[in-house]
Amino acid sequence: MTQQQSTVNWDEYISERGKMWEPSAIRGLFPLEKIPGMVSLLAGKPNAETFPFSAIKVDLKPIIPGDAVETLTIESDALSEGLQYGATAGLPSLNKWLENLQEVRHKRARDGSWGLSLGSGSQDLINKAFYSLVNEDDSILLETPVYSGTIGLLKRHKVNLMEVPVDTQGLDPEKLEDILANWKSKFPGKRFPKILYTIPTGSNPTGATAPLERRERVLALVRKYKLILLEDDAYHYLSFDPEHIVPSYFELEGRDGGEVGRVIRFDSFSKILSSGMRLGFVTGPKPILEIIDLHTANTNLQPSSTTQAMVLVLLNKWGLDGFLAHTRRVAAFYKDKRDMFEKVAHKYLDGLATWVTPEAGMFLFLDLHLTTDGTPGDSSELISATAVQKGVLAVPGVGFLPNGGRSSFVRVSFSLATEEDAELAFQRLRECILEARGEKA
Ligand SMILES: Cc1ncc(COP(=O)(O)O)c(C=O)c1O
Incomplete structure (x- = not known):
């Protein structure tokens, strides 16, 4: 794993509205509560003694039918944490666990250039990322056909939705290059795009998975034309050949010695643990994550601590290998x-x-x-x-x-x-x- 620093000037990419967020008066002080000896009188946290729950017990389906049901119990400090307001970017221990997952899975050293934040499903984070990046009249490159949920959230922005056709292998780099190289003549008067959105694995709706060679060419274009790539990989763990997973854009940008910091990656727990828990995570350059976190702190405060606590107890029990083994079983089911x-x-x-x-x-x-x-x-x-x-x-x-x-x-x-x-x-x-x-x- 090589360590590279990003040269992206985020000032050029963060939207006017994204720049307007201010730290929340209360949440901005949360980190200081961790200073040893600090007496925190920060208003707003209810006293957990008044909550009616004494434990959360989660029964796990046995992996082999007929085996004993295992019960995971969330109690004491973990329970208090899981029932209380918590960190904007997610429970710190879960956040760390997931950073480690990203480091191993996508071979990106934790060199301080990227971070991770949890959200209420990946949809929440995709929405916030667009909000953080998009100004009125911007042009956004969307692989097309594309997930209707992304179209839906973009419809309220006054932007040009520029369609980049996909084929049986996903985003077509030739078509993308044609659009970018001939922008002025093809789209006179339209602002040059800053963002490219793609669903590289098992795309919704086309089902296509972009092979390595395509991804490398797309990434080269992202760098050449100074785009930010939004990698919505909700179906990453639903790859039917888990031994031959195509490297993600997040991995690719870290492995060839080229420029890093142009990929914002979205993962979802919805398809592998539970969609009702509403948990997803965004991984990417810290400057954009800070804006997304400010958005969260000023709007919905944080993702649910309770469902995070449930996921954390499960992931700690499973370990990385157990988690990956689970995702392989899920993939085999869908295959x-x-x-x-x-x-x-x-x-x-x-x-x-x-x-x-x-x-x-x-x-x-x-x-x-x-x-x-x-x-x-x-x-x-x-x-x-x-x-x-x-x-x-x-x-x-x-x-x-x-x-x-x-x-x-x-x-x-x-x-x-x-x-x-x-x-x-x-x-x-x-x-x-x-x-x-x-x-x-
Ligand atoms: C491509 C894609 N991205 C994002 C989402 C949103 O997922 P989540 O449940 O994590 O918000 C979906 C849900 O179907 C999806 O298909």
């Missing part, structure tokens, strides 16, 4: 689901739809062949009306286009489906497609 789902999709949709087999994540992105003359169709009405009437719910491709338009695609998720569900759903989708083509079901 089986994908295989089953795809088998049924082939049975009903061969000749009527095409798709790329996802190597990670939980989605098939089906390109529906809605016409018989080869012209591109539009799935919007078909999926939001006809399919619903026939009893199948899915997301039409238009939902993943930042600026709207026509799309022949539909996103279907295999995370919850049983084989019986898949049979019914694909049979019904088949009927919809045949009707659209004017063919008999």
Whole structure:
């Protein structure tokens, strides 16, 4: 692991609104409470003696069915910490645990150039990162099709959503370079972009995973054009071949001796521990994390201490190896689901739809062949009306286009489906497609 310092001038990237946050009058003093001998009379922390909980006990599912159920208990100091207001960036011990995970997983030495903050799901942190970076009239590069949740949060900013097409291997560096190199002639009057957002593993919605060579080329462009790359890797641990994980952008920027500090990485516990706990974490350069933390301190104060305490007791029990073993079991579960789902999709949709087999994540992105003359169709009405009437719910491709338009695609998720569900759903989708083509079901 080499140690490199960032040369990024964050003043050029932090938004006007991001620069306006001021330290919270109370939270700004929290660190001083840790000074030995300090008597803290900081207002606001309720007295934990009044809380009605004496312990939190968590039963773990046995790894091997039939084995004994293990109970983890959160009590005494850990309980007080888990029921109380706490550090803005997350419980310090959990924060440390996760920094160690990032160091090992992404091979980035803890050289002080990067840090980590927890948030209420990665969505919370992605939202805050955009808020910290985006001014009115900015242009933002979004791989397209893209996660509708990101489109949703960006819609309230008055910005230009610039679509960078993806193909079966994710973000296409050639198209990205074409946009950047010819910016002035292609988009006259539009501000040159500062941010590129991508979902490199098991993308939502396309399912695509960008291979190493692509990521290296994208990173080179990020450096050349002085962009900040937002790496939303919510499906990183849902890679179906855990022995051959493609290195993350966060890892890549630290390993070739080139400039560091242009990648902000988002991880989520939602797909591997629980989505209801609402915990995710952002890893990246300290100057941007400080702004995100100020945003948190001044708005929702912190992520839940209680769910953090539950995760911490679990991770301490598991250790790094146990955690990674768990993620491999989760990935294997979804791989089986994908295989089953795809088998049924082939049975009903061969000749009527095409798709790329996802190597990670939980989605098939089906390109529906809605016409018989080869012209591109539009799935919007078909999926939001006809399919619903026939009893199948899915997301039409238009939902993943930042600026709207026509799309022949539909996103279907295999995370919850049983084989019986898949049979019914694909049979019904088949009927919809045949009707659209004017063919008999
Ligand atoms: C690509 C992507 N990013 C972020 C999120 C938000 O996840 P979280 O539950 O961590 O907020 C999702 C959720 O589905 C997602 O698909």
